[in-house]
Amino acid sequence: MLRGYSCRMNKFILGSGINGLIAGYYLPGYTIIGKINHSQESAEFPLGPRFLHFNKHTAQLLCDLGLDDCNLKTLKIGYFYNGSLHDEVSEKLAIEYFKKTRGDHTTKFDSAMSGGKKSITVFKTTMQQLYDKLLKRVSNIVISNRLIDENVYAINEISKVLITESRARFSYKKLVSTIPANVFFRLIRSPIMAAQFETKEKVFVRSRKILDLEDYDYVYFPEANEIIHRLGNTDTGSQIIETDDFGYRALAYSQDKDIVIYGSIRLPNAQMTNKVDVIEPNDVKFIGRYACWNHSKKIGEVISDVKDLCN
Numbered sequence: 047m048l049r050g051y052s053c054r055m056n057k058f059i060l061g062s063g064i065n066g067l068i069a070g071y072y073l074p075g076y077t078i079i080g081k082i083n084h085s086q087e088s089a090e091f092p093l094g095p096r097f098l099h100f101n102k103h104t105a106q107l108l109c110d111l112g113l114d115d116c117n118l119k120t121l122k123i124g125y126f127y128n129g130s131l132h133d134e135v136s137e138k139l140a141i142e143y144f145k146k147t148r149g150d151h152t153t154k155f156d157s158a159m160s161g162g163k164k165s166i167t168v169f170k171t172t173m174q175q176l177y178d179k180l181l182k183r184v185s186n187i188v189i190s191n192r193l194i195d196e197n198v199y200a201i202n203e204i205s206k207v208l209i210t211e212s213r214a215r216f217s218y219k220k221l222v223s224t225i226p227a228n229v230f231f232r233l234i235r236s237p238i239m240a241a242q243f244e245t246k247e248k249v250f251v252r253s254r255k256i257l258d259l260e261d262y263d264y265v266y267f268p269e270a271n272e273i274i275h276r277l278g279n280t281d282t283g284s285q286i287i288e289t290d291d292f293g294y295r296a297l298a299y300s301q302d303k304d305i306v307i308y309g310s311i312r313l314p315n316a317q318m319t320n321k322v323d324v325i326e327p328n329d330v331k332f333i334g335r336y337a338c339w340n341h342s343k344k345i346g347e348v349i350s351d352v353k354d355l356c357n
């Protein structure tokens with residue numbers, strides 16, 4: 047065990063992304079293990095539009111953290127096809143978008159491409175603001191040893207021991223995992239299980255403005271021949287292009303002088319391409335989109351799932 051850590055620590059949350067921090071907030075008896083600032087919300091630039099969808103659990107958490115007086119806003123979603131912006135998208139194009147972003151071999155998720163909606167109602171408080179607030183709380187729990195700022199290296203589910211990257215060993219009674227399911231099953235040395243979870247790399251590119259989005263908050267590009275998946279504005283006037291490796295290369299080597307790239311970030315697990323009914327090992331609970339391998343899991347549902355663990 048790491049020097050300074052108590053042997054009474056036997057309940058752990060794996061991952062310190064927004065979902066790990068939410069779990070840590072509601073489960074005070076648990077220690078979080080995960081490198082701080084390695085999450086999607088702590089990337090060096092915002093990874094496209096991210097919003098807190100309205101539900102009673104999100105409202106309660108924001109209120110408890112003093113973040114929101116339940117201010118909501120409606121976002122307008124656009125679809126770019128046939129060379130112009132539209133309010134609506136056909137089912138045929140929605141399937142084309144799904145295949146372009148996930149591949150041909152899997153059945154379309156209804157939650158992909160914002161469910162093909164024209165608009166959604168969200169909190170004015172962003173996921174980034176919620177993450178920052180929770181992280182401030184975490185600074186306090188680092189001091190009180192409730193967060194171990196390193197990754198898990200291996201888990202032995204028979205002897206119920208987990209080992210961190212610095213080779214510190216902890217016996218556990220309960221684990222709440224928010225890390226991607228394919229990573230978790232590799233940690234417990236279950237390569238056959240790990241191989242079930244299929245992903246496609248997603249590349250986020252911050253660029254000089256390439257298209258006027260008019261009054262749309264963000265825009266999907268469903269046509270197969272368009273290299274962009276989704277486009278959103280940033281506060282600083284640049285735009286975030288969501289694409290894949292092929293699209294990134296096309297942008298990076300483009301001869302078009304209007305395309306100016308400021309930076310790019312690759313996430314290997316962000317685009318899950320299949321659904322899997324995940325079976326949790328004994329004494330392990332999976333929380334969040336990537337741990338449950340369920341694209342429809344949003345923050346509100348995560349809060350509700352964590353609250354269920356408290357009961």
Ligand SMILES: Cc1cc2nc3c(=O)[nH]c(=O)nc-3n(C[C@H](O)[C@H](O)[C@H](O)COP(=O)(O)OP(=O)(O)OC[C@H]3O[C@@H](n4cnc5c(N)ncnc54)[C@H](O)[C@@H]3O)c2cc1C
Nearest residue numbers: 061063064065080084085086096097197198316334344345
């Ligand atoms: C383009 C896009 C848009 C999205 N928009 C929304 C939205 O509007 N609203 C919404 O609710 N959700 C949205 N999501 C889903 C969103 O990604 C999640 O809600 C949220 O970011 C997931 O947080 P997380 O903590 O589960 O994952 P992450 O932020 O990916 O965190 C996972 C953590 O696990 C850690 N980890 C990995 N391996 C280990 C290990 N071995 N040991 C310890 N830790 C490890 C990582 O370092 C990381 O910190 C979107 C996703 C994408 C890709």
